Amino acid sequence: MAPNRHPAVLVLTNTHDVTADLVLRILSERRVPVVRVDPGVDLFGSASLTARYGTGEQRGALRTSNRELDLTRVRSVWVRRPSPYEAPPGPTEQASKFAAAQAFWGAGGVLASLSSAHYVNHPWHIRNAEYKPAQLAAADRNGFLVPDTVITTDPDEARRFCAGQAGGAVYKPVWDSRFRAADGTAQTVWVRKVDPAEITDAVSLCPHMFQATVPKAFDARVTAVGARLFGIRITSPDLDWRERQDLMTCAPIEVPEPVARSVAAYLGELGLVYGAFDFAVTAAGDWYFLECNPNGQWAWQGTGTTAAIAHAIADLLEKGPDS
Incomplete structure (x- = not known):
């Protein structure tokens, strides 16, 4: 398939991101063209980026070792887990720092400004939604119980x-x-x-x-992909279930309608189409908001839930701006 015959999905992530592979495999089966690049690393080596701007004009190209992507033909951008913009050693330490900063503001700005693309999630929205104080304030405004x-x-x-x-x-x-x-x-x-x-x-x-401390009976994770919610109940002997994930168990759980409404409102306020929400659930059935990771991992969940999330993300990326 010619690289630019159909709008492509641009995936920004590191080379070791096996979670991204689950979605890319689905897109490949659907014959959706995909370009994968780690801009914080590849643009200092095997890839190049050019953008042109003018009155009534915005165009450019991203070239990798085996693909050339017309930046006006990008249907979706999946900002997964790209590496930080860290330049290779230069003639001086100051020169390396200068190059890294120019890459962050230059390449990062270009890749965040593709007007025809659908972002999952937009990098600036990810950044804004990562502040814990902002999360707690938004959770309260949108109807969650907040400790x-x-x-x-x-x-x-x-x-x-x-x-x-x-x-x-x-x-x-x-x-x-x-x-x-x-x-x-x-x-x-x-x-x-x-x-x-x-x-x-x-x-x-x-x-x-x-x-x-929330007197929780169990923890819950709700992974939101667009309007689709995937809930799991987490049982762990630890206060923080992430500490020893080998000792936790998880199973699908229905997301209560009030929680689902608050999830949708929260995502809408912060401009997100994906979010990994963590809750502490009491014996009385009260769901307390703990945090929302706008770029949280999800492939650790049960096989069925992981597969469902992968297909949901693939659907968003394939549909693009029509999602």
Whole structure:
């Protein structure tokens, strides 16, 4: 099939993204043309990007080692897991930093401005929706139950908040920052219970998020792909089920109608067509919003749910602006 005979799907992700492979396999079976590129890496090596602008004109081309994509013939852009824009070593460290910044603002800007394409999700919407404070505020506006939460740099405020929660409080980072132990090994900061007495003045070094503990019976993940929702119930011995995923079990679950309405409203407000929502569900059936990852992983779910999500994403990408 000629590269530009039909509008193509542009997939922005790294070479090790096996989750993307599930969707690309489906698109291949449907004979939908696809161009896959990791702009933060490939544009410094095997690929090139050109864009032209003028009065009444916007065109360009993305060339990889085996494809040439007319940027006016892109039906969808799937922003999956592209690498950061990090230039290879240059003559000086400053030159490398300059090149990386130009790539981020230049190539990133071009690929985020394809007027005829349908984005899943648009990179600027992903960025805006990743802020935890913005998530909590939007969740409240759109009808979700939200646990009492404080984000503070005041140690006394943190102690007062945690001491005032009858069911206890937990700490969670506002961003999954890279963290390494003294020996260099990578560390993950999991959600954990907090005793007010252990809170030190180190809280003043950066914003800390503390949240009232939800007396949950189980966790739930709702993966939203357009108007389609895929719910699973997660049972885990851990407070944070991500800590030991080999010990958790999951099974499909119906998403209550009020939750479904709030999901749709939340996505609409933040300009998203995909979102991975996490909830704590009480024995009384109350669904408390914890977070929404606008680019969350989904292939770890059961085989049936994973396959259904892959087909739903493929449908969005294939339909393009008509989705």
